[in-house]
Amino acid sequence: MKFSEIVQKLNLTGDRSLTTSSATDPEIAGPAAVDEAVSATISYIEGAKFAHYAASTNASALILPLDESLQTQCNDRNIAWIAASDPRLLFARTIALFYQPFRPTAEIHPSAIVHPSAQIGENVYIGPHAVIQAGVKIASSVCIHPNVTIYPDVEIGENTVLHANCVIHERTRIGANCTIHSGAVIGSEGFGFVPSAAGWVKMEQSGCTVLEDGVEVGCNSTIDRPAVGETRIGQNTKIDNLVQVGHGCQVGKNCAFAAHVGMAGGVKIGNNVILAGQVGIANQAKIGDGAIATAKAGIHSDVPAGAIVTGVPAIPHKLFLKAAAIYNRLPEMYQSLRQIQRRLDR
């Protein structure tokens, strides 16, 4: 695809008018990372950290931030360029011009076991050895990959994709345009045991699990249903691999949770919350809109909207950075303290 054609298509999809170079119009074979790019590829630069690659990349075209010096540099190196305020977003749209995700054509494979009472919409793919149990409702254009198991009475919305070997339990409703990645388990029984003199007594998990539209759940992640009420994941929230969402959690819209995040029961999370990798949140904690927890934070109490927290127990990020810097000097501080004591004792 010619560079000019890429620009034209990005203009159309993004509904915008882009600044671009005009001197050169290379043929582009595909997108590449800026440090690995070869000739005839297009890449992008975002942030000061990567700016130096403009001088060394072998890409034939670059998506740049609104930085004239970078544009000049590209002109000098004969690199075609597009400048925008959000180069990473444009790069995502550029990849989509070259890449078509694998999507099987509509078919119910003869080896799939679909219960006669299940309702299957138009244009649905159900792959080999998938198992769809009684009363399940599958909307149109749903794609169910091989070896998926769906328990009775589940509802799956339009265009949703269930990747291979994932499991959707009874009492679950999944919205439209969701993606459940391979091996994920949705709607399983929450970990509800009550201590008694005779040992643990199981609290039956009679609640429901709801994934609103546009939710994505990573590979081998697990989302449990509660004893009563709902576990709910809000619209367009994106969940990475190996994440645990405990029974009765209420997660807002547009959140992003990285791998190995774990939420205990009854956690309430606002909208636009970001949890970095391996964050843990204790029972019943509430996280306000737009809050961010950095990697490995351990949250035991409520976090206000907009806060950035770090550490175990989690504290404001700026305070953590200061305290962590001094943590490294603890041995030295301890020596100073003993020295002062000796000095005063003399």
Add this chain to the structure above:
Amino acid sequence: MKFSEIVQKLNLTGDRSLTTSSATDPEIAGPAAVDEAVSATISYIEGAKFAHYAASTNASALILPLDESLQTQCNDRNIAWIAASDPRLLFARTIALFYQPFRPTAEIHPSAIVHPSAQIGENVYIGPHAVIQAGVKIASSVCIHPNVTIYPDVEIGENTVLHANCVIHERTRIGANCTIHSGAVIGSEGFGFVPSAAGWVKMEQSGCTVLEDGVEVGCNSTIDRPAVGETRIGQNTKIDNLVQVGHGCQVGKNCAFAAHVGMAGGVKIGNNVILAGQVGIANQAKIGDGAIATAKAGIHSDVPAGAIVTGVPAIPHKLFLKAAAIYNRLPEMYQSLRQIQRRLDR
């Protein structure tokens, strides 16, 4: 179900005599969380933290602790109530009155592949596409959901439930009344590699895995078998989702491990041990009976019976709380220390 009927059934099952209100006998449609309860539901209050809900809940009935002021409050608000020393336990029993977990009727689905040498008991369900290999012994009333794989020579005890897409490896014995949740993997090869001049040499994992009666293993959790000897999970121990139990671990009875707990090889855990979310335990560490590790603790050495530990490396919980509180003041302490030094130097 009338409230009075619930009380009667709880009295029968719990073998006890409950104190209840007598003024009102509402019809109850089901259980609900106290903060989400609507009319015609029953909920419960446990602990001082939730007591204020007695004034605001819309539940028509409540299970209360032995607290007369709460009982009076309910009488005033025309809420039927039961009072007990263990309201959460009674609530669990109440849920069980309204909820019947999904349990397919006995059948070996024609699409399941059951090796002719496998022994299958009475009243067993084997779901679509399950695979039962040579020499497997399945006791009566076992329920094997779709897409489960059982390797050769595994033994499964009475009433045990294997949820969808879980995998039971060779050299595994699972007791009676166990539940293995979806995607869990039991009895897989331990991570045994010996460094050598030529790189890692695999140590074959020739040991066994034993789950005693009443064990529950969460979704996508993994329990490995050892090189020699056994990995063993004691009676009625409950394991949440995404937990790793390494090769050769010996876990006692009635333990509870929350999500993302990880145990390295050869860990020995007593009875009634509680490990909160994301706790990690190093090779060969021993944890005494009744010990508790709070969320994210990193345990490198033995923990005595009854201890509560926190932090990385884990220290007594009370000490951790004090140290963590002062951690936040490290920047301030550092300034004070420098100030004192300057003062003394003058």
Add this chain to the structure above:
Amino acid sequence: MKFSEIVQKLNLTGDRSLTTSSATDPEIAGPAAVDEAVSATISYIEGAKFAHYAASTNASALILPLDESLQTQCNDRNIAWIAASDPRLLFARTIALFYQPFRPTAEIHPSAIVHPSAQIGENVYIGPHAVIQAGVKIASSVCIHPNVTIYPDVEIGENTVLHANCVIHERTRIGANCTIHSGAVIGSEGFGFVPSAAGWVKMEQSGCTVLEDGVEVGCNSTIDRPAVGETRIGQNTKIDNLVQVGHGCQVGKNCAFAAHVGMAGGVKIGNNVILAGQVGIANQAKIGDGAIATAKAGIHSDVPAGAIVTGVPAIPHKLFLKAAAIYNRLPEMYQSLRQIQRRLDR
């Protein structure tokens, strides 16, 4: 097997000449852990920590380090012994003399769904309900256990074993002699979302995933493919259960990653790197050859070759040990500091 026969076979496979006892030649039924060994078993002792077992073990034979006092002790107790500089390695080879891992004979099970365009080598086992999609290339002597799903165009090298219910996604190449354990997911879409005014925009993951020869991936671990370029795991790298390798990570040869390790996107890891349990590595961090991160380390920036790091954020291990020891004395330090201040103020 006679003890002398074990010695002879170890000499042959290890290409070495071992020092052994000569007084006794017991019949050995199999290997055992030194603290659990019964008569007619062989065990091993490695390191000072386990040396005391020479006085108490019931094993009939022991593999010892090069320590004459242990050898004398064994002679006195009539325990046959082999002495070597690497007893654990010899013990691994001894286990292999007694244990044959389960390996089904070559067969394509009639219930497996193999696309006509897939190329299947000689001597391949494809278990019940496995699904092999279009264009997949399976080399000779590959073993694919039940309920595995392979997406289109994947390549699997010779002798590789895919355990039950694992999933291999499109755009993946797996080398020879690899083992993918049950439930693992290889080559799934990386977690690539770009924030925009309209919420998260998906960045399509058009890259590839490559596992070089001899790689082992643990149960329910997940390895994602990137937006562009490759995710690559180097030769003979061993990955434990429940590990997350993010999109675009480059991992070198002979590394070992313990359970629950999580790598964000674009991490670069050298050769012979060891990551202990629950270690997390942030986006784009680089870890040099031979570095070690101890359990639960949180790595945010580059780690030089050969370094040992600990803590969150990770610091040199020795410094961490000193700081952590003083962390426990923070309450005491805080009191001292206030005392000094009061003293100076008087």
